[in-house]
Amino acid sequence: MTETNSAQTSGELAKTFEPSGIEAKWYAHWETNGLFRPERPDAAPYTIVNPPPNVTGSLHIGHALDNTLQDVVIRYERLRGKDALWVVGTDHAGIATQMVVERQMEARQDKRTNYTREQFVDKVWEWKHESGGTITGQLRRLGCSMDWSREQFTMDPHFTKAVVKVFVDLYNQGLIYRDKRLVNWDPKLKTAISDLEVETRETQGGFWHFKYPLADDVKRDDGLDYIEVATTRPETMLADMAVAVHPDDERYKSVIGKDILQPLTGRRFKVVADEHADPELGSGAVKITPGHDFNDFEVGKRAGIKAADMLNMFDAEAKVVQTADGLVPAEFIGMDRFDARKLVVERMKEAGFLIQHVTKDKEGNEVQHDAEPRTIQTPFGDRGGVVIEPWLTDQWYVDAETLAKAPMEAVRSGAIEIVPKTWEKTFFNWMENIQPWCVSRQLWWGHRIPAWYGSDGQCYVAETEEEAQAKAGAGVTLERDSDVLDTWFSSALWPFATLGWPDQDSPLLKKHYPNDLLVSGFDILFFWDARMAMQGLHFMKEVPWKKLYLHGLVRAADGAKMSKSKGNVVDPLGLIDKYGADALRFFMCAMESQGRDVKMDEKRVEGYRNFATKLWNAARFCQSNGITGSISIAAPAATSAVNKWIIGEVVETVAALDQAMADLRFDAAANTVYHFVWDQFCDWYIELIKGNFDAETKAVAGWVLDQILVMLHPFMPFVTEELWHALGTRDGELIVAAWPKPEASVDAAAKREVEWLIALVSNLRTAKNELGIAPGAKLDAYLPEPSAQTRSIIAANPAAIERLARLNGIRFEPAPAGAAMQVGAGDANIVVPLEGVIDIAAEKARLEKALATSQKEAKSLEGRLGNPSFVEKAKPEAVEKARADHAMHAAEAERLAAALQRLG
Template identity: 85%
Template structure:
């Protein structure tokens, strides 16, 4: 041993109690102020990730805690491995959400947006951001996220806005953005279009109304009827009906295809058309077609030759009835809310004799058949979405999707877990045009200007648009803004300064990894892949890791209405950020959701406390931090063994991180730190602190702190400095490089001792023997290797197994317990130590009870009816109880066997 292997412990003794709050408050500001999060290794290999930008209106929820913990583990790990690590951080301007927040504040002051000019309202939004928009970034700091705050981004920053405008203009010039009249999901509360991905489907109690539509011009069907019966869940839309569709092979309607119907309320003549959309097995087999207010009807209308520009629109932006282009909507319906209009339409059709009543099972007549309807709601506005025909801007998503599809197929983008590839391909191969315009004031305004004839001029600024239109042509700016996801799709390269900062883009694009929830695979991930490949010619990131949701302990999805939402900041206050972070990693198993379990979080707080106490023990015994990366020389078996354990743990940890198996990585370092080091190594070396052991113990503790740092950054940084005077903070230290192997002989020797001690402790517990009682064991004819281990470790065996002697001879006759270790079986006579008959009776009774419970539970679990019909949490509990009683029975049987 040389003096350079070991430092003297720091002068300041560690506090007796581990208190995470003070440590967290101390280290995060230090890291940030010293630039520890900024990439500053120009000669190193870059490693880049970007955070899914949270809404500027947001606050940290448990999903953010999972997502950002996983990212921080990766970035800290790569930083320790010597990479020039950049974690890009920023927030999204969140068009709808932010405008809603500001408008609500205005309403509270009896004010409203329309009291201001557009520019005046936008100024109000910027004021709000300056005062209240930094909540979530402060909370990310509390979680310990080592993001490069010096380059914090915002999707409305001037440089980002330039990138957004350039992408829009370039896509337009390439024919990939166009303006079209199509149906959109319209939110009547927010008065804007929203995407399919922002629509939530709820089950609502509704009805199925049936009506008779009379055939015009004296035409009758083959069966002599002069009407066609149609059914609908939205009677109000008949005010804009333009056709009735029947299946071309439905014999009931062959004779009337091409004939006309006179719609009873409007008097509008509408054709009967043949279309495969009509299902002969559903209802009457005839479907009323309102192409301006239903997505399926829109497609039927187009196939019937109705141009989008000619489709009737019967609602205004607030979903109130307006006059259609043909002027045939009766006056009494005009101005009515859509649901009030529904009741009026039904009443009018009933009064005119065109309503077909529903007869229930008791023979009672009703206006409609009760149905549970899958109804679309806006995820922000919270009202029923209306399919609405309007002019909007669209991206040719199908054209942009081909390159990401090819990238995933070729492996240029690796999706982890791989099971998500099928979902990705299915969505991308069936992708629809992407509506990117929103009827808001807050956001990136669409760079398009119109002349008096409605001709659009798309350009990066008004001067360029004017140049296109010609001198003297009056232009009007498009009022709409872009979908928030349009701008966030540029996140991997626009955050690096594209198109201006070429050097930074060149160094950090493509990003190495993206971590996101599976729920934004299409909102964000797929769109980044589209724009990155289109504008950069390369994938935006080489790997895409999709994690699950954090669910309540019973497996249910968290929601405010259920009252089962968990506040991560409350958990940090109670247990510390390190404990919450470690829980997230330990529970993050690929392809599975994380079930919230506060007891596990508390358990990882206990883990941090155990490490703290181990460091205090080392400090008190003259063990300090190491000054060498390489493992120190060692002659004692226990020291050679623990060095080998470091080597094996490091290999397991590195492989788990390479595979993005966060649970396996966390488990590897946990088992080593708690089990190998704290529970065994420290016990073995107590009372034997020679220079070699102090040096090895200090080096091993350093390796634990470095390997654990990505998961638990705060406690590890504190202990790192407490164990000695360091040249650098732990966050910027070097990843372990033991330069050693596994000593097989030392490993076998120590594992034999561990098996022996564990076996005796278990046996004492099972048989009710005092833990401190000294025992004698007999071991006839031990192998040479076993005898050598016993001879070399007599003191440890006496101290830890409480064996005062091991006799290499046959055991005396009588009841005895047996304990195995390696190839040896040690026998301990029990005469005089316990009442053997009473203990045997106790164990037999307990064994019978455990076997009975296990058998009963096995019967329940083998009952298909129970497994299929019971609540999932009840089935899970039955399985857990069965496993518990089965294990208990095995333990008791082993205890009985020991008595033999």
């Protein structure tokens, strides 16, 4: 080991555990010395790629959960000797980044259109170098042991090369094509966005009913010369191209195929039969605007209207433009869509084509309204924040249906294991119904689409303009497509493009693809995970990762989703400042139960800070008694029962921890190591060895403490690294130490002996507490007929029984007559006389009174919870509190009854 990366040497531990200085010191040391990916050329690979956070982002609580789980796995596999690679980088986040830069320009009374495209992109790069990547520093504060030496960005030259190649290859294979279809158009950002970027919100709107007259004096069988249509978006009637009725609706059979007149535009179009029209809904007739509604688009296609002929009445800002047939009245041209809505209703009303909605007031008088009030599920852009407009445009599409087949087969065959398995149904449901993926965005920041349009009317797709020109020929002038690719298109290549692809000879690619695991929030299963599976299987012919672990969301303490508007967002950096990164990380793992969301609980974070302090104090105690770090991976030789027992507990803990990690049960893993450290080691082993620090015990205690530090390191890397070095001069850092290999077994006799002692002490302490006896009071004890096994345990541990159980020995004879309590341990029922220790009658009276109170409270709450009216109508938090109070009183009644029983 060189001078610069030599391990820190031992020193006396401070009285108080203070995380901040420790965290800053060790993270810098690890990163500076390349310890996040030590040289292990011959080791088995283990690979994770980090979901690349937006370059505009900052660490939120969801990132903290996602990255903690990944770091736990990567540190665990590194300790197990793997060539553990955690790929790190950031995403260029097309829409988000362009918005950030444009907002900054607006603040300076500047705007994007004051610059050429190239000048604006240069400004974005400037912003990226100066302000982008805040989150990478924040991930370091969390303790993420990523390979920062290979940090990447989706707009890096090597990554851009991969993105361009994928587009060109898919185009040449017929899997990318240009088509005129409806898209979700964001009029604020002036770009198409995907279905997944649309948020549906409830808004208050109206449902307007109108008469559309039949042309040429045609009448329906019922004598009416019009068809009633209803809509929540009256403005779209300016581009109507049909009215649809159900083919079996008797009211309209006679007019199917007849012409109808749109009153405002005078446009003639047909009444068409289509099952989309529901006879039970409204009038059963539906106005069809195929250029501005997704359902209408499909009806229009079925009616024989080609996409190229569908009318468009909006520009990119959702302002009214003239349609191709020139029939939109001039007064509407240039109007905002919502202003146009009001004017359409006004003009239809003036012309007598509005059918008013009639209600009655309190006196029973009829009141007429222009529209029926409706709560409408309205689509909004998740970033632009305005109502999305379905808009007919030419865009680039990926044939997602074809690419989805291989990932579905991979999941079915087990080549990709989804954990928890319950997510498989959701995965298949989406993949089986997948729509063409629109991958073009009308932005300036991003990977520009490698397509050129020639003066000959042809489109040329190629990796470079030179190649496109060569395809087009010398006499053809080319103009490049102005669109960029959807950010998710490029990030779908993350598992292999970060490893050197398209260079198939890349050593990293050969060794680390496929990745072993992807940890992801379930909310990006379709945004990112499924698309990585598509691209990985298509281009690499192998799955991108063998396991996909989907975790839940971090919610507020009351279970509500966190949002800035609710004011319940938790800042993970604030928690780190307050309690340390180790405590926050441990909380995340302990609360991560497969398939369930994590409820934020600051008291639990504080509790895990106390856990770190408990370990710190135990290490200080060991250090002050001459216990140092071990020089052995295998367990030292042991002869005493307590030392044999604790070695066996290490053996069982390592096995349970390995099983939990194999199953990706982070909660089980955290709780396993927590209970071993707190209960077996700190509470019992240290108590049992006090006053007996012989050479064997020092060796065993030092070895066990080392095993704790290694097992706990993936969860709490900072405090464990600090303690590792404080306990002795080491020849290496804990981060690259060896995972425990005790090479020992559980000694059943020693386990039985120590667990008997623990049971005796625990049960005695509980009984004393129940009966109000001082903890330090020394009592007499009797065991008339001990088994041979119990007799030998008692004979071997007189000092521990006296010191910990506070007993004047245990006599093997009947107890004197009188009140006594009985305490169990193993097969023994030990009798402890109480005459002269407490006032029996007073104690009985106290317990009986307290028991009656608890039973009464429990019964009252039971009655309330048994009342369906309370459970169904009360606030959820009131019901939850009642349940918690009932459980508390029921448990207290049980405890008091047991105490009374002890008194006989």
